[in-house]
Each structure stands twice: as structure tokens, then as C-alpha cells.
Amino acid sequence: MGTKEIDLDLENKLIVKAYRNVLKSIRRTITREDKAAIRKAFEISLEAHKNMRRKSGEPYIIHPLAVAQICAEEIGLGVTSVICALLHDTVEDTDITLDLLRLKFGDKVALIIDGLTKISGVLDQPDKSIQAENFKKMLLTLSDDVRVILIKLADRLHNMRTLDSMSPKSQLKIASETAYVYAPLAHRLGLYAIKSELEDLSTKYLQSESYNYVKVKLNETKTQRNKYIRNFIEPFIQDLESQGLTYEVKGRPKSIHSILQKMKKQNVSFEEVYDLFAIRIIIDTPIETEKSDCWKVYSIVTDYYTPNPDRLRDWVSTPKANGYESLHTTVMGPKGRWVEVQIRTKRMDEIAEKGYAAHWKYKDNGQASDNGLEGWLSRVREILESPDSNAMDFLDDFKLALYTDEIFVFTPKGDLRKLPAGSSVLDFAFDIHSDLGINCIGAKLNNKLVPISHQLNNGDQVEILSSSKQKPNEDWFNFVITAKAKSKIREYFKQIRLKASQMGKEILERKFKNSKIGFNSDNLQILAKHYKLKTVSDLYYKLANEEIDRTKMDIEAILIADKNKPADIQTPAVTKPKPAANLPLDAVILSENEANMPYGFAKCCNPIPGDEIFGFVTIGEGVKIHRTSCPNALALMSNYGYRIIKAKWANAEELPKKAFVSSIKVSGIDSVGIVSIITDTISKQLQVNMKSISITSNEGLFEGNIVLEVLDTRQLETIMLAIKNASDLISVNRIDLS
Ligand code: MN
Secondary structure, three states: OOOOOOOHHHHHHHHHHHHHHHHHHOOOOOOHHHHHHHHHHHHHHHHHOOOOEOOOOOEOOHHHHHHHHHHHHHOOOOHHHHHHHHHOOHHHHOOOOHHHHHHHHOHHHHHHHHHHHHHOOOOOOOOHHHHHHHHHHHHHHHHHOOHHHHHHHHHHHHHHHOHHHOOHHHHHHHHHHHHHHHHHHHHHOOOHHHHHHHHHHHHHHHOHHHHHHHHHHHHHOHHHHHHHHHHHHHHHHHHHHHOOOEEEEEEEEOOHHHHHHHHHHOOOOHHHOOOOEEEEEEEEOOHHHHHHHHHHHHHHHHHHOOEOHHHOEEOOOOOOOOOOOOEEEEEEEHHHEEEEEEEEEHHHHHHHHHOHHHHHHHHHOOOOOOOOHHHHHHHHHHHHHOOOOOHHHHHHHHHHHHHOOEEEEEOOOOOEEEEEOOOEHHHHHHHHOHHHHHOEEEEEEOOEEEOOOOEOOOOOEEEEEEOOOOOOOHHHHHOOOOHHHHHHHHHHHHHHHHHHHHHHHHHHHHHHHHHOOOOOHHHHHHHHHHOOOOOHHHHHHHHHOOOOOHHHOOHHHHHHHHHHOOOOOOOOOOOOOOOOOOOOOOOEEEOHHHOOOOEEEOOOOOOOOOOOEEEEEOOOOOEEEEEOOOOOHHHHHHHOHHHEEEEEEOOHHHOOOOOEEEEEEEEEEOOOOHHHHHHHHHHHHOOOEEEEEEEEEEOOEEEEEEEEEEOOHHHHHHHHHHHHHHOOOEEEEEOOOO
């Protein structure tokens, strides 16, 4: 074993330099006391971590320094956050105690570090429900001090930037967690730059081949892109200047993640993604004339290029809840290409890149603006405090809330309410008041009557109609998307069930009394079993609902019959694991420890050779091989990271010459002979086996699923291309979910 030479002098120099950079990056004026406190935090952290190294071999202190740097430079946080970032791993990983930190830095710092220590275990839990519980806790701390979340995001960002030195297994777990929770969180908090970097970094590890492909393509087309941008702005530069506007133009390519999403969603090649970049015009203008100056720029740009009226987004007049302000339009640029133009001021740009922290900065300057954070936090708090505390439901609802955009609707009095896009009349009713929700029978929408399920649009004015006779039913869950409405409806049913069970119990108690039989749990269990029910409370409930006819219930007969039954044959507690559905083909190589486990292919994504894959250890069915792009993969990897194993395909020569099942979807315009064109292409020209084909046609459009037997992705791609080329009227996609 060779030992790596460590140059301690050089390391110390690097550490000192990193520390100085942190100080430099704090953009607010700092007092001498602040500086002394930061120095103290640095020294404590340096001493506490002194014998620790990161997986990369670097001294550990580099990590807290980098996190502090991100907090100050990229999120725009101040002194307290920098101190906390420097100390964020000390309580968890070293001998430093919270009491010591409280003594040295005060209550505020101690509170934030405590929050950071507590949430650090979040998502490391193998048990999904514990994980959800932890996530809930994490969000609760958010209402104490949002800096806990911001520092946590900085911590995650640095870990993602340095993920190369981790084992492939940890890479998959950490990257999927990041895509699953942290990127949406950054998005919700308005930290767009951090959100896209987190997404890109996760893609780098989860779909490395696709990631590298787009990265190379982006580099190759850079000059071409810059030229296009120069041509685009050239005609109107003069006008901007003659209006006395100070401006800066940036051409921002889309993130690799979003380009890949587009390619996949629209089934197009890199070259066909038309909006690879957006042109951003940033003007430097005082806050009083911001709005009119942005529209001035809009008017200049659209003098030269025709705008698409459907793509105008005005977040200058009504900012997004996370504080985002900008004016977006899409215009027809040179060479007949649609180009997205984002118009905003320097202040707006900073908020868009750095989120709330930048807001606070502007607030400090006395230019308070309603940033919506308070509103968002109170909504989160509302969900957290609702008595229906099923953490799993909460996690799902919350994740939904993170992803969806918002709509604005008005009450009859003209008050503005923000709701997630896709909200219904019923969501709106519950948003106003839970009683109004429970009794809602419909609404008057812009003076037209609509049902409770009606989906609301931006700008709708809604008057809820209610009746005290109205009661929720199970269908209501299909009409609502907000967490508040869902939890109120669940709560309603819980109450109803509770009452019904109470009634059922009384009925049964009377019956027992009349038959002079002991009302005890043994007898009740036998009765429940007789009706094939899991619990006695199910029995109460069914009795109250008259799903069980109490008049025909003969308790005595049931109990006697039970006594005369032969004793249950003991079933063994542990059942033997079932063998994997399709036994080893030697097609896939699993990582060393699990090399000999039986495996099979996941039905949800049908991987075939050539796909990027991973293994998931199931209970009783060996290892299931999924595609890393499987719709279930993110959730699996981030929730059950410890059951993920690395898997790859055997070399081409060693792959069994076996056909793998894969499905494609064809759709397009119905014309005579379309089915025979498709089937001819597949079976005659390419001589590939079709396992099944089903095509349905509706109003001139057809859609069909074809199940094929192929050798690998290359063959599948050839088939898809051939079908596409056979007729202009057909489009072809691979199906993920079967
Ligand atoms: Mn850390």
C-alpha cells in the first residue's frame, strides 16, 4: 500500500485562503464584533474537525468553509448564517455540545444548529414512514427559522458538487434524494440557480450517459448560439440606448436536466429542442420606474419581433408567491425560431437567482415588498398542525404542493386568493372556510353555475353556493388537490366513522344483553372473524351502516359453531421466498456482494440491454432490475437507498441471444392502411417479433400499443425510426409504464 504524501503547509494555506474568501463574500457591511464571532466559529470548527478528512482526502474543514461560502455568496445570507454554516456539523460529528455553542454565540445560533443537527438524519431512515415523519419535522423547523433550510440546501449543494469521491451506491442514493426533495424545495423557495444546479448534478449521476451527451452537444453548439443571440439583439440595441436604458443581455442555455426532460416528453432529438436558451434583458433602473421600464423594453423588442400572445407572463404586476418577478414573452426570432425573452431589473434578477435572502437585503434598505414567504409558511404550518396527522399523506400532499404552479382567483368581494394550479371549486371553498367546504354544492363562476368539481382558471371570480344538507362523499377526493381540502374531508370521514362505530357498538351490546352472552373481546373477535372482518370496530361500523343485518345475526349460533371448529392448523410464520419471476439469464451483472442473488426485470419499465439500470432488492423476489429513468426509480432510490444495488449489462458478446420485451406507443392521423404500414415495417422489413398489437381509433386519430421482442435499445431505436420514416402521419414513443 502506498501512502499519499500530504503537504500540510499547502493545506493550511488553502484553508486560510478559503476562510478569507468567505469573509470577502459577505456583501453586507460587517462590524468588528461580527468579524470576531466568525473567526471564533472558524477556529472552533477547525479544532473540532482537526483529525477528520472527507472521502476525497481533503481536510474536513474545507466542507463547512465551502457551505459558508455558498450561504454568503450564492444565497446572499449574512453573518449569523455564516457562523452556523461553519459549525453545522460540529454537534453531530464532534465533541462540541449545543450548550457550548449557546454560551459562545447566543440562543439564535444554538437554535439554528440544533435544527440543522436534527434534520441531518432526515431521509437516511430506511423506513418510509419514519422518513416522512422526519420530513415533517424538518418543515416544522422551517417555521422557526427558514435559515435552517437554506443552510441545509447549501450543505446539500456542496455535497452534490463533490459527489465524485463517494461510492457509486451512495451516489445513486444521494442524487435521487436530491432530485426528490431538495431540488423541489429550492424551487419552492425561489432559489432558481440552486435548483437547476441540484437537478443537473442529480442527472449527472442518475442518467450519466444522457447527461454527458447533452453536455457535449451544448458545448459544440455554443458559438452558434452566441452568434444567434448577437443577431437577435442587434436591431434593437439602438432603441434601448436612445430610451436612456442601461441594460445587459444574457443568453442563458436551459439546464441539462430541463433539456433532457423536453427531449423525453416530446420525444425529440437535441437538435429539435427549439428553446434551448432564453434571452434575458436586465435593466438597471430605480424601483419607482421598474414596471414602466420593463414594459418599455417589451414594446421595443416586439417592435422587431412578433410576440406569441399565449406566452406572455407578467410576474411584474403580480409576483409569484416565492417572490419571483419578471416579464416573459416568446417572440418569433430570426430563422423562424421561437425565442423566449425575459425582461427584468437588476433587483428582480438578483431575487430570481438568490431567492428570499435577496429579498431581505432589499427589505433592509427600507424597500419592503410582500414576498409571500409568510403566507407560504403559514400554509405549511396549517398542514402540519391539522389533526389528521398521517405523515405519509402529508408527504405526498406536500410534494404536490412543491411542484405545482399557482393560479389567482377572486372572491365575490374582489379579494385575491392564491391556489395551486388545477384547484377546483371545492378546493376554493375549503380554502375560505372548512364549513363552507363541507356544505359546498357548487359555485357561481363569473355568474355562471358550475359544479363543485369544476377546475378554476386564473382570474376567475368565484361565489360558493352552499347548503346545510350537503355532506361530503368519497368522490370528493377526486375533485380536490389542495392539502387543506384533502385533510378536512379525511377528517370529516373519520368523525363520521367514529360516530357510526359508537352506534354499532351500542346495537351489539344490546343484542348480547338480550341473548345473555358476555360482551367481551374474545366473543367479539369470533364474531368479527365470522363476518371476515379484520377488526371489531369494522364490525361496529358495518352494523351501524346496516351492511350487516342485525336482525339475522344469531350470536349464539356463531359462537357455538366456532367452538366446534377443528383447531387452526398452524401456518409457518416465515414463508419461503418465492424465486424471481424470470430466473438468471446472465444478462445483468450485479455488484460484488449481491452477485449471486436471483434477479428479474421490473414490469414497470421493462429494461432492455442498452438502458441505464440499477437493482432493487425486493422482499422475497430477489433483485428487480429497473431503468434509472423508470418513473418509480426516484422514489425507490430515495426512500429505500439501502436496498439499491449497482447493476450493469453483460458485455455484448456474453449477452444471451434472447429477446427482451419492450413496448412502444404509436399515434397519429388515421389513414387507410396505417395498421398494415406499421406491421409490415416491423415484421416484414425488420423481421422483429410482435407479441401483441392493439390500435384504437377515435375522431380521425389513432393510438396503439405494440409489444415487441427486441435484443437491445439499438434495435428498438432502429424500429422506432423505421416506423417514423414509413409515414409522416405517425409518431412513435417508447412506453415506460406497461
Ligand atoms: Mn455537512
